[in-house]
Amino acid sequence: MKQTTQEKQFQISGMDCASCARTIESGIKKLPGVDTCSLNFSTETLRVSGTVSDTEIIERIRELGYDVQTPSNQETTIAPPSFWQFLWERQDTRLALVGALLILPSLLFNELLPGLGIHHPVIEWLAVLAMGTAGLPVFRSAWQAVRINREININVLMSLAAIGALFIGAYTEAGLVMVLFAIGEAMEGYTTSRARHAIRSLMAVVPNEAMRLKPAEGRVSVNELAVGDVILVKPGEQIPMDGRIRSGHSSVNQTPITGESRLIEKQPGDEVFASSINGEGVLIIEVTHRAEDNTISRLIRMVEEAQEHRAPAQRFVDRFARYYTPAVVVLAMLVAIIPPLFFGEPFWPTGASSGWLYRGLTLLVVACPCALVISTPVSLISAISNGARHGVLFKGGAHLETLSQVRGIAFDKTGTLTEGRPSVVRYEAAACVGEASCVYCDDLLALTSAVEEQSNHPLAQAVLSASEARGVNGRYPAANNVQTITGKGIQGEINGRQIFIGSHTYFDSAIPHTPYCQTVRQADEAGLTTMLVSQNNEYVGFLAVADKIRPSTRTVIKQLQELGINRLVMLTGDNATTAQKIAEQAGITEVYANCLPEDKVKIVSTLRNELGTVAMVGDGINDTPALAAASVGIAIGNTAQAMETADIVLMNENLDHLPFAIRLSRATMKTIQANIALSIGTKLLFLLLVLAGLGSMWLAVLADVGTSLLVTLNGMRRLKSPTPLKPVLKQTSL
Template sequence: MIQEAQITESIISSRFLVTGLDCADCAARVEKAVKRIPGVTNATITFPAGRLNVDYDPQQTGITQVIDKIKKLGYEAREEEKKLENTSEVFQTTDFCITGMDCADCAAKLEKRISKIPGVKKTQVNFGSSKMTVTHSGSVTEILSTIEKLGYSGKVDTGLKTKKAPVSFWKTNQYAKPTIISFIMFILGFTAGKLGAPELAVNGLFLTGILLGGFLPAKNGISVLINAWEFDMNLLMTIAVIGASFIGSFEEAAAVIFLFSFGNALQSYTLDKTRNSIQALMEITPDEALVRRGQTEIRLPVEEIKTGDHIIVRPGERIAMDGKVSAGYSTVNESSITGESIPVEKQPGDEVYAGTINGRGSLEVEVTKLARDNTISRIINMVEEAQGQRAPSQQFIDRFAKYYTPAVIILAALVATVPPLTFEQPFEKWFYEAMALLLVACPCALVISTPVSIVSAIGNAAKNGVLIKGGMYLEEAGNLSVIAFDKTGTLTEGKPQVTDIIPINGLSDKEFLAIASAIESRSEHPLAEAIVKYSKEQGAEISSVLASISTFEAIPGKGAKATVNGKTYQIGNSRLFTEQAIDIEAVENEVSRLQNEGKTVMMLGDDKRILGLIAVADTLRENSGQAVSKLKKAGIKKVIMLTGDNESTARAIATKSGVDDFRADLLPEDKVDAIKDLLAEHGKVAMVGDGVNDAPAMAISTVGIAMGAAGTDTALETADIALMADDLTKLTDTVRLSRKTLGIIKQNIIFALVIKGLILLLVIPGWLTMWLAVIGDMGSSLLVTLNAMRLLRVKHED
């Protein structure tokens, strides 16, 4: 057992797995009981994952006492085990939800500060989804405490995707109330001044607005300075407002507070809109389902439904859980998963997904995945992770911003001191200019220009059935010059059918089919499935032959062999036989004829001779030609097909699909070599396949793209971009979305730099004012955010 505990001063943090919990109330009772154990300083349970985090003093209690307490409550518990290699220190990874984080630069400072906590190995803040992942050996409590010290709120992320109840804008937006208060006090002060009220009363109103409206940003800015030794926009604003008040510019300082709060409130609102771009995915899954257990039907929350349960889905209802149809016939609208609006026919044995809509028939579905593991939850998790990954352009901007802010602070100090000391200019005027310059110092607009664009684009793609794994792949998709396609299951349907059987050397059709299908029944290749299916349809007796198979060997890229009734048989392409010096001359003409018809030909033989031929044809997907044509119109220079099929079959499919070139007779390693050649010649190359057989080629390409990934675990995990439906036209939409994103990122960077540059130039003649500085800074941040949000509404062609 690997113990997940680490001593931090006098407190140990351990994690336990608790089994048997079947309701949230039960979990709460366990948490409360553990908290009452003497020496336990904190206990947090994640339901329904069953993970219990406990912080305790080892001098007063220990692992045994915690487990005993849980057992007394009727549950089982054990320590969760997780150790990093080559280290004696034990680490755990915890996800946190952060609220109040409305600046990408602030997110970077939070990440930096958390990384400095003793026992923290790695910190990654996902600004796009307001989440933070920490690998640490110490207490969760210390991390939460540091988050609060920096002016944010944090809580441990349970990992379960649930619907969010509508929350008032005034509760979610921390700048809403300061904005209203500062506005009211500014208007009162301004009006009082115009009406000739005493200066003390007027300044008192302005000062009240400054204190009440500026308390929150001042508190946050000072917290960041004390805990992270970093300057952020909040602190720069605070210094500028204090400086303005010091020289008697109360009215302008009050205006700055209002404009700053108003800008932050608007920016927070627009960022929430962007971050919630995938909230619609969470909303589509029902909270409960009708479950049949034995002869009883009962409506249960999805968290309480287990694998193996049977749920009843009535016509028009949304399916609550991933599973397989066990009874009934219907059509299901799977657009929420695949982006395809055409309903798909479902019958017993077919997979269905949570959140999809049942048609007119009634279905009974056997649950195959828990609510937290269903396809929708996995897609949401992957999208959130993707939104948090830094794209190449963002990495460059982060490095630039690191030096930008200190440089502007030094410039502000020079503005405040050089004119008065060197040119005998009024100190008050240039001190004011320096304070205004500080308000321009934070590179928020520049830093936020890329991540908001990436978040918006990835959210848009997810809602349209395309899963993009990160900003890097989104950017690379827009730079592609060549796209390589696998043939079987990609350009073609991947459901080949037997068209011809030609037995020779005295075998009857049924004997021939029985031997061939018995061997192929052990293979998972699509061609093998076609032969087995055809044999059953023709009534070949394969059960007796199956029982006599003693050995089976798959030969990648060539075929398979097996021992049947003590005799060795093999089935595969011509290469399988020629490499063993078996003469195929007698069937070569027939093979050529069939191949010229675009069919794949397999030979069945023993270890000495050919016993016959089986021809199989795979039909081209209905939209493959359209997809290839659209890619060329979108600017892709070359479209190529890579296949293990023979040259004649490959040429027939290539001609029908309209690809520019093809390479045939390729083994998996040959496809890798082909991609290497294309990369050397063209630079940026994508490989499109099924995510399993083509994984090596996809891995070495610039972008690996899997299609038909809904329900395919390997494709979802291995691909850089996953097309959830078997629709290649989505690929063109993805390329266009990527190019649109790259364009908007460039626009945002130009907007941010030009606006900042113009504002800074106003310092030279001494024309820069504080309110103009705030409008320029917050305005540029809002401008790039709103510009990036246009990506949420980019239309995908049907």
């Protein structure tokens, strides 16, 4: 019987650095029946595709010296453990702590205070025992890496160095190498664990229970709630589920989702998000998503998945480390063999020299790439977590790196630079009789709303609001066979009549309306967006819509210019007059009007050819092609569509955090570059010291551990800085 290919997912424990993830990946890939395998070190998530069984995968993982978390032993607490708790929870680090106690006499009397002249075989045996105790997991992992993966990894380097030191009688060195390496790996694991907790802490804001009113009243787990259930949220409580308000008015703090702490007024019909904090009113809410599908859950899932899309800098480091480690072994052999063989230098330690074998072994320790490998992922984890906490969702380290290089930005107008909540300010039927309550004009509005009823475009919402306010929204049934014609408009069938709604530009080329053209043009010149309507290919009237610029748009444009991004472009399907007025208010000088979707794609592609790296900012609804054409696509809003279509999402539904996203990306890339420079610089310095006979093996380990901690802590700075600037402009209500 042919076995079915399956996708499997496991949570791995016991990894301290990215090298551990590569070892597991390589081991799993060698199992029969594995098609693809990827392990995300940042989230500890292993994904395997193929016909291989769960048992075989778990056995291989444990064979390599790691473990698999089951639902019962996965972390259920948000609070991260303290450093000593972290060390004591794991067998490997407990052995390292025991080894540290055993090596203390040898460190004290042989290395720090050799002048005391205290020597005893017991001290040396304790050093050997320390090496064996702390190094047992390392030796085991090194052997499995060679036996199963046929590769030389960091554990192999350290094992060779320790055993070689033991072989030449450097017992203290052998013990210190293993103890310091094991404790250093544990410290790397701990600091990386802290960064992971920054992501998981996002879930701490979601209540585990809710007060259900329907279908059965009582307090229940949020996992038991279904779409359509009705829940009660009291003043000051956190909203447990995404939903729609049935009754009640309140102010809601949506900080966990959008990153902005201002209160948002909510009323019946408005959407609310799980994790938001209810204000002063009682809310009756109808659940619209299950717990695993709500906005905060999707946000966290995307943040974790984002770390699987490696930035080019990270891919370079990973490739470099893959070839670097075996090369180091060859170099160490040459260092140990060539000087004694060709230049008469001592191979073994002598009274006057440490010998070239010792230098070769020390080189193995110096070349350990821990700091280099950890320097990039920890910075990206921290930056992505920082962004998520402030309402900026990076869907991959690659997108974060690309954003740091952006030299120009194209903006869609409606819903991006403007509020996206336009209102109908005028509508006039072809048969209008000029009365205040013209039946023909009301009929035009009713026809238009029946076609737009199924659209979520901001202009459609404006029409629906106007028809409801006028009381004509139910005059006609919702149109049948509704179809959006890209770049032209929308059409539908009502009672056998074909209704089409489109732009003035399209009507000029397709539907005669000469007697009314001047009236429509006057509305265009007044800066209004016009929508022309036809019935069975005959013009029946037009509607004019106005949209306000976002209060913070001009400030954001100025901040972007201060960041050195001077090529800022506005793209819109509106007429040139309306487009120019909005651009002037926003502070943008380069405007492209009357754009069809394909025109926007061409303009963005042209900008990429001119500038190299270009961002496109839109609402993710009708500008998906342009978002895809840009080097990096940025969507505004927390809708499912916006979160799926773009590379970066600004969750707070405005441009306020765009400058922050750019500053964060640039700061992160500077941190990564500094970390790589520090890692390589330290290696080169100790390499010269070792070749000159001035470096010891245990000091080399100490330097490697210290460098690893420095680059990790430096990368974790991106968890807290930079932060968004406080908005200069605030929206006020009259």
